[in-house]
């Protein structure tokens with residue numbers, strides 16, 4: 001359909017005005033001859049495009065009402081557009097030229113930690129956050145990140161209105177997203193300098209097989225920072241600044257890493273490890289351990305980590321490695337001490353589980369070679385890793401090890417059970433448990449579930465093979481040191497053995513004091529050097545020796561030799577005996593650090609032998625706490641007295657610090673209640689341990 005006709009038909013007045021002008025001339029108000037529409041409209045597709053129709057109406061109206069030839073307007077718009085294009089071309093040309101000759105740039109790939117430092121820094125820059133082109137990211141908080149407590153106090157009130165229970169269902173909704181610069185060009189100022197940032201994405205072809213077994217494309221993100229000048233120094237400073245900012249709040253934290261996913265480990269080095277936690281440093285004082293033991297291990301590690309030590313080792317041809325073996329019953333502080341040591345020296349912890357089914361000997365070697373210069377490598381529960389000497393395997397399976405015997409016994413039981421099942425009801429009555437056993441056995445023998453475990457030689461090769469890493473601190477922990485192969489703990493691999501025992505009374509008292517002492521709100525960044533006294537517990541006054549026999553004799557043995565051994569043949573420190581000595585040494589009474597009085601005043605002797613009158617116990621720990629003053633209102637001297645009375649009720653060497661901590665935690669604000677209930681708890685626990693029961697059926701837990 002002809003456009004002019006359409007206009008004439010549908011909008012007669014408008015068209016009449018527009019196409020003939022006010023004076024009815026053959027020329028339109030725009031000055032265009034009538035025929036021009038007819039010529040142009042089919043060419044431009046006006047008939048079909050409603051937008052163009054609208055445009056034409058506007059075109060005519062403009063001509064009529066403003067008295068301006070719309071062609072001029074169109075020409076100006078066209079020129080502006082062209083000028084803009086030219087300007088953009090010039091700008092890009094100039095920018096490319098300037099970038100090539102007058103600008104420096106540094107690229108950062110997202111496979112490197114600096115990328116995360118920079119993104120965190122950019123997200124914290126108010127100017128960047130106000131930018132018009134942003135990427136929003138969900139920012140989940142880690143367990144140890146600070147929270148606004150006031151926001152969390154709104155909660156669900158119980159039926160009787162007495163208790164308020166916290167509710168976190170809206171927590172995620174309240175957390176604001178994190179904004180970072182979107183893909184594309186950005187600019188910002190830092191320390192009076194102008195920087196340009198180009199955030200871009202590239203697809204790289206990864207020829208090595210991915211998870212699907214096929215080569216694949218991988219997206220890689222790159223940040224390119226540029227600044228004017230031929231030196232990249234300002235960018236280097238910017239990167240350094242962002243890195244420092246990133247680690248500022250990490251200084252009081254211990255970073256925990258574990259091996260990355262199998263696919264990533266192939267790339268080696270920084271891809272081998274992944275960060276799994278970033279927890280506050282565990283203060284050494286919170287690990288209740290004999291001070292001499294602490295001093296010994298701290299001094300040993302300090303000497304080893306000293307910058308002059310590598311040269312000393314190199315001059316004597318000794319490999320720069322240090323290994324520690326922490327052994328003792330479960331829950332006695334082996335892992336805690338490892339973390340505290342990492343915190344003292346500001347090292348990251350690299351935790352390896354030899355039971356990881358995806359871990360091969362080759363991986364293990366790769367992991368050790370990609371460790372940073374100084375770090376702590378933690379191999380936990382090394383006795384459970386099933387390390388075997390390759391040549392012993394058949395024998396050890398048949399006869400030698402306890403584990404082997406157990407396995408054999410289990411298999412016989414399994415067989416019997418299966419036969420029983422088969423015989424029953426004509427062999428058709430299979431129980432699920434039998435099926436599971438059968439599958440497990442099949443899995444052990446065949447392909448199903450097969451795991452090539454790390455052999456002893458594989459581990460030794462990783463720890464101190466020719467290609468193995470130097471400079472690290474290796475800590476191995478075990479509950480059964482006697483089950484370890486001699487080769488694993490020979491000097492050179494394990495240089496210091498530290499024995500952990502169940503809690504002495506002195507330790508019980510220290511644990512009690514730690515639980516109830518006023519909270520330390522000091523979050524100051526640790527200094528780069530320290531003195532030993534910074535990390536030792538404040539000395540407590542001597543404790544009256546335990547005078548009451550435990551209610552029932554215990555068969556659960558604590559560690560046989562409660563001592564720490566320098567395997568190079570040096571002296572031994574008898575920890576238990578040492579504790580006993582402390583009790584007897586009344587003359588060297590240290591000042592009570594918690595007392596407000598003159599430090600020379602001898603603290604009040606704890607009255608542990610005097611039995612307090614029986615008090616009615618509230619045996620249900622989940623009922624409301626007894627109305628007693630909170631810890632902070634108990635004077636320190638009195639708290640110390642309660643602690644001593646508490647410790648006197650703990651039979652030495654029978655409970656692990658973890659067990660005591662568990663008991664105290666349930667009464668974490670009521671020290672007097674802990675004292676009142678401890679006797680019943682001890683009696684119950686002793687009976688339970690004697691009965692070898694794992695299930696807690698105590699009235700007081």
Ligand SMILES: Nc1ncnc2c1ncn2[C@@H]1O[C@H](COP(=O)(O)OP(=O)(O)OP(=O)(O)O)[C@@H](O)[C@H]1O
Nearest residue numbers: 286287288329330331332333334335336657658661
């Ligand atoms: N000596 C100790 N001083 C302070 N706390 C301790 C001590 N021993 C254990 N604990 C507490 O008990 C818990 C368990 O401790 P940890 O994991 O260090 O024990 P472990 O000896 O490594 O145990 P496992 O052998 O089972 O791995 C921790 O919460 C820790 O705070």
